[in-house]
Amino acid sequence: MKSFSCTVAGDRELILEIRTPSIKEGTLYRLSAAIYSLDLDIYSGDIDTLEEDGELYSYDRFVLRTMVDGSARKLSEIGLKLGMLMEALLSDDSDPEELIRAGEKEIPRPESFFEAGVEVLFDQNTEKGETTMYLEAPDRPGLLFTVARLLFRHDVNIVSATLRSTYGGHARDLFHLQSKGKPLSAEKIEALSSFLSQFTASEN
Structure with missing residues (x-):
């Protein structure tokens, strides 16, 4: 069964x-769309895949920040709305991009994140049967949605991830x-690299 909690931390x-x-x-693609649609920024996050009784589960934990100060009651209301949006997106075939447009927000353009330069490194871990992708880019609201959408469109599943933001305003994220x-x-890695290389500093 699905479980969800959103608590005020400050x-x-x-x-x-x-x-x-x-x-x-596409699970993270849908979750990040709900987060972005409510003007929330992901400060840090941990995504894990675990097995219980022969079944696979995704356990995700995010530290979210609002763009403006708010009361505890206001933040609690945002948390409740976030839960409803996530339930809708995960329960049916709702379009994450339609959710964003319904909130009168624009779909983020990749160049808005990567024009200042992006570092992306791939490595194969044959022992674990996965590929790691390290990405460093300017940290702005909608970055995770943009990356998750790119991976979804290339039929890539995010097994686990560690998302971190530096005090200097950069995201340093590691995806498995x-x-x-x-x-x-190799072909899929090349396709992802080719897309992201359009925005690397060395190409400017």
Whole structure:
């Protein structure tokens, strides 16, 4: 079963914890769309895939920050709304991008994140049967949605991830990836690299 909790952790912070029973491409894409649609920024996050009684579950924990100061009551209301949006997105075939547009927000353009330069490194871990992707880029609201959408469109599943923001305003994220239960093929890595290389500092 799915479980969800969102607790107030400060004047501008929420702690989001979510457990989903199925592991499939696009889960983080949908979750990050709900987060972005409410003008929340992901300060840090941990995404894990665990097995219980032969079933795979995704356990995700995020530290979220609002763009403006708010009362505890206001933050609690945001948390409740976030829970409803996530339930809707994970329960049916709702379009994450339609959710964003419904809130009169624009879909983030990749160049808005990566124009100042992006570092992306891939490595194959044959022992674990996965590919790691390290990404460093300017940290702005919607970055995780943009990355998760890119991976979803290339049929890539995020097995686990560590998301961190520096005091200097950079995201330093490490993703553990698979496609159909296996490490990414050389062709898939090339496709992802080619897309991101459009925005690297060395190309400017």
